Amino acid sequence: MQTARADIDGTALEYVERGRGAPLVLVHGSASDRRTWEAQVSALGTRFRTIAYSRRYHWPNAPIAAGADYAMQQQVDDLRALLPALQAAPAHLAGHSYGALVALHLAMREPWLVRSLVLCEPPAVTLFVHNSPRAAELASLLLARPRTALAILKFGATGVAPATAAARRGDMEAAMRVFGKAVLGRAFYGRLSAARLEQVQANAIQAEFLGSGFPPLQEAAVRSVQVPTLLVGGARSPRLFHRLLDGLEALLPVSRRVEIAAASHIVHEDNPRAYNVALARFVAEH
Numbered sequence: 001m002q003t004a005r006a007d008i009d010g011t012a013l014e015y016v017e018r019g020r021g022a023p024l025v026l027v028h029g030s031a032s033d034r035r036t037w038e039a040q041v042s043a044l045g046t047r048f049r050t051i052a053y054s055r056r057y058h059w060p061n062a063p064i065a066a067g068a069d070y071a072m073q074q075q076v077d078d079l080r081a082l083l084p085a086l087q088a089a090p091a092h093l094a095g096h097s098y099g100a101l102v103a104l105h106l107a108m109r110e111p112w113l114v115r116s117l118v119l120c121e122p123p124a125v126t127l128f129v130h131n132s133p134r135a136a137e138l139a140s141l142l143l144a145r146p147r148t149a150l151a152i153l154k155f156g157a158t159g160v161a162p163a164t165a166a167a168r169r170g171d172m173e174a175a176m177r178v179f180g181k182a183v184l185g186r187a188f189y190g191r192l193s194a195a196r197l198e199q200v201q202a203n204a205i206q207a208e209f210l211g212s213g214f215p216p217l218q219e220a221a222v223r224s225v226q227v228p229t230l231l232v233g234g235a236r237s238p239r240l241f242h243r244l245l246d247g248l249e250a251l252l253p254v255s256r257r258v259e260i261a262a263a264s265h266i267v268h269e270d271n272p273r274a275y276n277v278a279l280a281r282f283v284a285e286h
Contacts, residue, residue, distance in 0.1 A: 015053035018045030029097030131213035
C-alpha cells in the first residue's frame with residue numbers, strides 16, 4: 001500500500017493507494033480521515049485502483065487556520081483537482097456522510113469526472129430546509145413530509161444544537177461526544193474502539209460546526225445526475241438518514257439502494273464485509 005501526498009492548490013493532501021485497474025476514490029466523512037477506509041483499501045485494492053485520501057484540514061494534513069471557513073465548496077474543489085492530478089478521472093466515487101455529499105456535488109457540477117457514485121448516508125438536509133431553517137419553513141415541511149421534518153427536528157435538537165454550543169465555547173470533546181451519539185446512536189457510539197475515538201478527536205474541527213454549513217441542494221440539479229448511483233444505508237442508522245435517502249432516491253434518475261445489516265451510520269466500518277461486497281458488485285457493473 002502506497003502512502004503519498006498530492007499538492008492541491010498549495011495544500012498537501014495525504015492519500016493511500018493500492019491496486020490497479022479502474023480508479024475507485026474513497027471520500028471520508030466528518031470526524032474521520034483516510035484511516036476510516038482501511039478495510040476497503042485492503043479488500044478492494046485487489047480488484048480496483050483504490051485511493052483513499054484525507055480531506056483538507058483532516059489528519060494528517062495541515063489544520064485549518066484560525067478564522068477560516070470550513071466550506072464544502074472548497075472540499076468539492078479539492079476533489080475536482082485531485083482526480084486529474086492522480087490521473088484517476090473519470091473515477092468511481094464512494095463517499096461516506098459529508099464525503100458522500102462532496103461526491104454528489106462534484107457529480108452535479110463536473111459529471112465528466114465521475115464514472116459512478118456510491119453514496120453512503122449523505123446528510124442531504126438542505127434538499128428540504130436551509131442550514132438554519134425558520135419556523136415557517138419547518139412548518140411547511142411538516143405538512144408535506146412529516147416523517148422527514150420530525151427526523152430533522154430531532155437531530156437538530158439532540159445533535160446539531162448542543163454540539164454547536166459546545167464547539168462555540170471551545171469544548172470539542174463534548175461537541176464530538178454529543179454529535180457522535182446523535183449520528184451513530186448511543187449503542188453504536190459506545191462500541192467505538194479507543195483507536196476510533198482517537199481518530200474522532202484527531203478530526204474534531206471547531207470550524208466545521210461554526211462555519212457556513214452545507215450549500216443548498218436543488219431538486220433539478222440532483223435530477224441532472226445521470227451517472228449510475230448506489231445509495232447505501234445502515235439498517236441500524238438513525239431515522240434521519242433513512243428519510244434523506246428516500247428524498248435522494250426519488251430524484252436520482254439512475255439509482256438503486258441497498259441496506260447493510262448490523263450497521264449504523266459508519267456503515268463501512270460497522271459491517272465492512274457486506275459493504276465491500278455491495279460496493280465491488282456495483283463498481284464492477286459500471
